[in-house]
Structure formats: C-alpha cells, structure tokens
Amino acid sequence: MGLLGILVGLSVLIYLAFRGSSILILAPIAGLIAAAFSGEPLLASWTQTFMRNAADFVAQFFPLFLLGAVFGKLMEDSGSVTSIADFMTKQLGTSRAILAVVLAGAIVTYGGVSLFVAFFVLAPMGIALFRAAGVPRRLMPAAIALGTSTFTMSAMPGTPSIQNAIPMPFFGTTPFAAPGLGIIASLIMLAFGMWWLKRREAAARAAGEGFGAFTVDPDASAESAVENPIVRERATTAGSFDPSEIHSSAETEKGPPIVLAALPIVVVIVVNLLMSFVVLPRMDTAFLARPEWGGVTLSAVGGVWSVMVALTAAILTVIAINFRSVPVLRATVTAGANASVLPILSVASLVGFGAIVASLPAFAVVRDFVLGIEGGPLVSLAVATNILAALTGSASGGLTIALDALGPTYMKIASEIGMDPALMHRVAVIGSGTLDSLPHNGAVVTLLSVCGVSHKEGYLDIVMAGIVGALIALAAVIVLGSVVGSF
Template sequence: MGLLGILVGLAVLIYFAFKGSSILIIAPLAGLLVAAFAGEPLLASWTQTFMPNAAQFVSQFFPLFLLGAVFGKLMEDSGSVTSIARFMTRKLGAERAVLAVVLAGAIVTYGGVSLFVAFFVLVPMAVELFRAAQLPRRLMPAAVALGTTTFTMSAMPGTPSINNAIPMPFFGTTPFAAPGLGLIASAVMLGFGLWWLKRAEAKARARGEGFGGLALDPAESVEKAAEDPIVRERATTSGAFDPAEIEHSEGSKDGPSIMLAALPIIVVVAVNLLMSFLILPRLDVSFLAEERWGGVTLAAVGGVWSVITALIAAIVTVIAINFRSVPVLRATMAAGAHASVLPILSVASLVGFGAIVAATPAFEDVRNWVLGIEGGPLVSLAVATNILAALTGSASGGLTIALDALGPTYMTIAQEIGMDPALMHRVAVIGSGTLDSLPHNGAVVTLLSVCGVTHKDGYLDIVMAAIVSALLALVVVIALGTMVGSF
C-alpha cells in the first residue's frame, strides 16, 4: 500500500499542477495522501515532516532566490538586458538571428539574470530579428530555450543558477564543481542545439515558410503571459522569478552602453570565482563548529556564501551605474523582492512533499531500486534526478527532493570508492535540467506563451534543442567521469 500511495500522490501532484492549481495547496495534500496510504499520522506528517523540510530549504536558499530576483529586475529595468541583446543583434545581424538570440540569452543568464526576466526581454528582440530574417517564429522558443535553460543553468562552471547551488550543501562543493566537464557539457549542448536549429532553419527556407503572423504584438504577448494565472503557477515551480511582478515597475527608456550593461555580469562571475578559491579558503571560520552557528563546516555553506556575495556585489554595481536612469529604484527592488517569494515557497512545498515520501517505509524499496540501477552511482543519480525533475516539472524541486532523500547515501558511496563529490554535483545538476522541460514545465509554458507559439508548432524544436542536447551532454559527462574522474 505504501508504494501505491507514493504513485497516487505523484499522480495527484502532476495532474493538478498541470491544470494550473497552486502547488502550495497541492503539495501538502498529495503528501498527506502518501502518508495516509502508508498508515502514517497525518497531522504529524504535515507539521513534523513536511514543514521542517520545506522550512530548511527556505532557510538555505532564500537569499539566493531573493538576490537573484532583485538583480534580474534591476538588470531589466535599467535596460541592461536590452542593451546586451541589442548589441548581439547588431554584431551578428538578421542573417545569424538564431545565434544572436542564443548567445544573448546565454550571456544574461550566465550572469545571474532569471530566465523568466530573460524571456520577457529577449522575445520581443527575437521577433524583430526573426521577422527581418524571414525565419519561422515557431523556432523562436527553441532558440531562447537553448540560450537560457540549458548549459548556463546546469553546466557552465560558476553559474549562479539555483540549480547549481542546490548540491553544494550536500556535497560540500563550489559553484565551479568539475569545471572541465562542465565546459565540455556546455559545448555539447550548444553545439547540438545550434546544429538542430540550423537544420530546421534550412528546411524552413527550402519550403519558403517565412515568419508567419503574430496573434498579438510582442509587448501584448508579454503582458498577457505575465497576467495568466496558469502560466504564473507553473512558472513559479520551475524558476526563481514570479512573472506577475514583471509589470510592477517601470523600466528605463535608454539602456546603458554595452560595457556598463555587461559590467554587473562580469562582477558576478569574478566575485564568485574569488570567493570560491581565494577569499573563503583563507578565512578563519572555526566558529561555524559552534552549535549557535549550526555546527557546520565551511564546505557546507561556502558555495552558497560565494554566490550570495557575488550577487550582492553585482546588485551594488548595477545600482551604482544606473542610479539616475531607473525611474523608481525602490519600486524595481520591491518588485524583484516580491518576485522571489512565491517561487521559493512553491519549490519548498515540493521539497516538503518529497520529505513525506522519503519518510515512508515503502521508500526504502524505491531507494534500493535507484541505487541498484546498473552502470554505477553516476548513472543511478542521473536517473533519479531526471525522473523527479520530469514528474514535478521543476529542475530545482526534483533535484532537491532527490538529494534530500539520497544525497547522504551518494556522499557515502563517493567516499567509499574515492569519487570526487564535484563529479556527482555536476551529474546531478545536468540530470535535473533535462527531462524537466516536458510540456507541463513552467519555463516551457511561459516561453511558448510569450512567443505566441503553440505546443504543437514549437515544442518539438524545444525537445531537440533543450532536452536531447542536455541528455547527450549528460551521457558524455558520465562516460568521461567514469573513465577519468572529475576535472
């Protein structure tokens, strides 16, 4: 009955999340269903299992959600994201429209801008480029997805994405875990994705397909998507920015120069690197062993500290550069702060659901099945994160559930066989960013909505550019990691 309860709970979670119901309500209800089938006390399961684990996720990662959302909103309202996108389009031109959109998305998201902020800024630019190049608009979502939801989210060393931060407390790693493998994975994702899109572009030109019409003006599509309650509910489980806050502030009419626009992104990467390898390792943090500081080691918190410091430095930089040009700075920062609340509570609710599942006696069978998957711990870890990210429609939620339940076990395995935890970090993050992009994923739903493209017209290219490319990269990383270890 316990295993049946887990399946029923997951089915309820998936069905109602797909319908656009609030995950804040669905997750505890689905968790209580799992507990009921397992014969566990319901109120205790909610207050003593669900809530403490959800609260722990909030306590660990809310600073990253908060700072990331504020930084993204500042970059949007200052016109910095627009300046970067326009620079790429000017340099590459309409004849390289796909590459321009991909690279613009990659630059801003690797610099810490939320992918949802990137969607709402990049898509109107992509419309102009694709229309000028007479490329079918159905390819726009795949181009944006390749640049924003693949290698800059899960593979690039040092990326400040939430997904890259989640394994750090479990494995004692830094944002730069397995940098060589991360770069190789990034090259695979980018290379395959561009190859597919170039192939699709050539076929479309051969058919004389053209751009096609738009049901709505790009600005109207952005506004409609931001106000759609179903888009909002799905988006907040798969990202760190609530789309409803997009319209709650006013942007600058004139963005900064490309050098000033890119400076905050450079600051994010540079400070992250300095904190990870130079500053934190030299600090005396012996006080962390005291009970009042949690009795932890630097390895458990250092990675998160690095990203927090990098984002703070970037926020200060973007404010200093654009202090006079952002119309209402306080409104912009408030919108960013508010945009972080619903996403972290939504993902924390998924984590609470996973905690109830992991606490049932039947989960031991699931654990044994996962650990028994042939191919070794890297393969089983990849399968676990893939499945949970696919089921929840959330890379961060699926990754956290997997590591909450199995992270200590994998850490023990790594110590026993002499495997670098950084390798597990990179495999887990890439694994969470593959099958999460199924049709019900919030990023997919939002992106298609903003582009004014249906699942029927645009989803196949998203599958190839965002899912298949990431799966290929995951296979390459596992193969190289198994043969030569982490590098």
C-alpha cells in the same frame, strides 16, 4: 499499500498542478495522501516532516532567490539586458539571427539574470530579428530556451543558477564543481542545439517558409502570459522569479552603453570565483562548528556564501551605474523582492512533499531500485534527478527531492569508491535540467506564451534543443567522469 500511496500522491500532485492548481496547497495534500496509505500520523507528517524540511530549504536558499530576483529586475529596469541583447543583434546581424538570440540569452543568464526576466526582454528582440531575417517565428522559443535554460543553467562552471547551488550543501562543493566536464557539456549542448536549429532554418527556407503571421499580437501574448494565473503557477515552480512582477516597475527608455551594461555580469563571475577559491579558503571559519552557528563546516555553506556575495556585489554595481536612470529604484527593488517569494515557497513545498515520501517505510523499495540501476552511482543519480524533475516539472524541486532523499547515500558511496563529489554535483545538476522541460514545465509554458507560439508549433524544437542536447551532454559527462574522474 505504502508504495501505492506514494504513486497516488504523486499522481494527484502532477495532475492537479498541470491543471493550474497551486502547488502550495497540492504538495501537503499529496504528501498526506502518501502518509495515510502508510498509516503514518497525518498531523505530525505535516508539521514535523513537511514543514521542517520546507523551512530548511527556505532558510538555506532564500538569500539566493531574493538576491537573484532583485538583480534580475535591476538589470531589466536599467535597460542593461536590452543593451546586451541589442549589442548581440547588431554584432551578429540578421544572417545569424538564431545565434544572436542564443548568445544574448546565455550571457545574461550566466551573469545571474533570471531566465523569466530574460524571456520578456529577449522575445521582442527575437521577434524583430527573426522577422527581418525571414526565420520562422516557431523557432524562436527553442532559440531562447537554448541560450537561457540549458548550459548556463546546469553545466557552465560558476553559474549562479539555483540549480547549480542546490547540490553544494549536500556534496560540500563550490559553484565551479567539475569545471572541465561542465565546459565540455556546455559545448555539446550549444553545438547540438545550434545544429538542429540551423538545420530547421535551412529546411524552412528551402520550403519557402518565412517568418509567418502572428495568430495573436506579440505584445498582447506577452501581456497575457503575465496575467495568466495558470502560467504563473507553473512558472513559479520552475524558476526563481514570479512573472506577475514583470510589469510592477518601470524600465528606463535608454539603457547604458554595452560596457557598463555587461559590467555587473562580469562582477558576478569574478566575485564568485574569488570567493570560492581565494577569500573563503583563507577565512577562519572554525566558529561554524559551534552549536549557535549550526555546527556545520565551511564546505556546507561556502558555495551558497560565494553566490550570495557575488550577487550582492553585482546589485551594488548595477545600482551605482544606473542610480539616476532607473525610473523608481525603490519600486524596482521591491518588485524583485516580491518576485522571489512565491517561487521559493513553491519549490519548498515540493521539497516538503519529497520529505514525507522519503520518510515512509515503502520508500526503501524506491531507494533500492534507484541504487540498483545498472551502470553505477552516476547513472542512478542521473536517472533519479531526471525522473523527479520530469514528474514535478521543476529542475530545482526534483533535484532537491532527490538529494534530500539520496544525497547522504551517494556521499557514502563516493567516499567508499574514491569518487570526487564534484563529479556527482555536475551529473546531478545536468540531470535535473533535461526532462524537466516537458510540456507542463513552467518555463516552457511561459516561453511559448510570451512568444505567441503554440505547443504544436514550437515544442518539438524545444525538445531537440533543450532536452536531447542536454541528454547527450549528460551521457558524455557520465562516460568521461567514469573513465578519467572529475576535472
């Protein structure tokens, strides 16, 4: 009965979330359904298991959601994202329209800009560029997804994405875990995605297909995406920025020069690197062992601290550069702060649901099944994060549920076999960023809506550029990591 309860609770969560119901309500209901089948006390399951674990997630990661959303909104309203996108367009030109969109998205998201902010900036640029180049409009969502939602989210060492931050407290790692493997995975994702998109472009040109006509006005489709409550509900479980805040503040009419526009992104990368390998290792953090500071080690909090300081430094940089050009600075900062609230509560609710499931006696069957998967711990970890990210439609939610339930077990296995936890970190993050991009994923729904492209028109290319390429990269990392270890 307990295992049946887990399946019923999960089915309710998936079905109603797909129909647009709030995950804030669905997650505790689904968790209580699972608890009821196992005969567990319902009120205690809600307050002592669900809420405690959800609150722990908020306490641990809210600074990253908050700072990331504020930074993304500042980069948008200062015109910095637009300046970077325009620069890539001019440098690569219409002959390499797809590459221009991919690289523009990669630069801004690797620099810490939320992918949802990037969607609303890159879509208008992509429309103009694809139309001028005669590239089919249906390929634009896949090009944006390749640049914003694949290697810069899960593979590039040092990326400040929330997905890359989640494993750090579990494995005691830094944002730069397994950098060599991360770079190899990134190159595979980029190369495969570009091969597929260029192949599709060539086939379209041979068939005489051009940009195509809009079924709806592109500006209207973007506006519709912002106002659509179903898009909002799905998007806030898949990212760290609430799309409803996109138009809550005004963007400057003219962005900064490219050097100044890119400077905050450079600051994120450099400060993150310095904090991880120079500053924090030299600090006296013995005080963290005291009860009033949580009784933790530096390895449990150092990775989060590094990203926090990097984003703070970048925020101060973009404000200093654009202090006079951002129309209403306070409104921009407020919009960014507000945009972080619903996403973290949504993901925290998924974490609370996962905590209830993991506390049930029947979960031992699930755990033993996952750990018994052929191929070793890296394969079973990849399968666990893949499945949970797919079922929840959230890379961050699925990853946290998996590590909350199985993280200590994998750390014990790593210690017993002498495996570097950094390798598990990278496998877990890449694994969470593959099957999360199913049709119900919030990022997919939002991106297609912003571009004015239907699932029928554009989803196959998202699958190839965003899922298949990531799965190939994940397999390569597992094979290389198993043979030569982490590097």
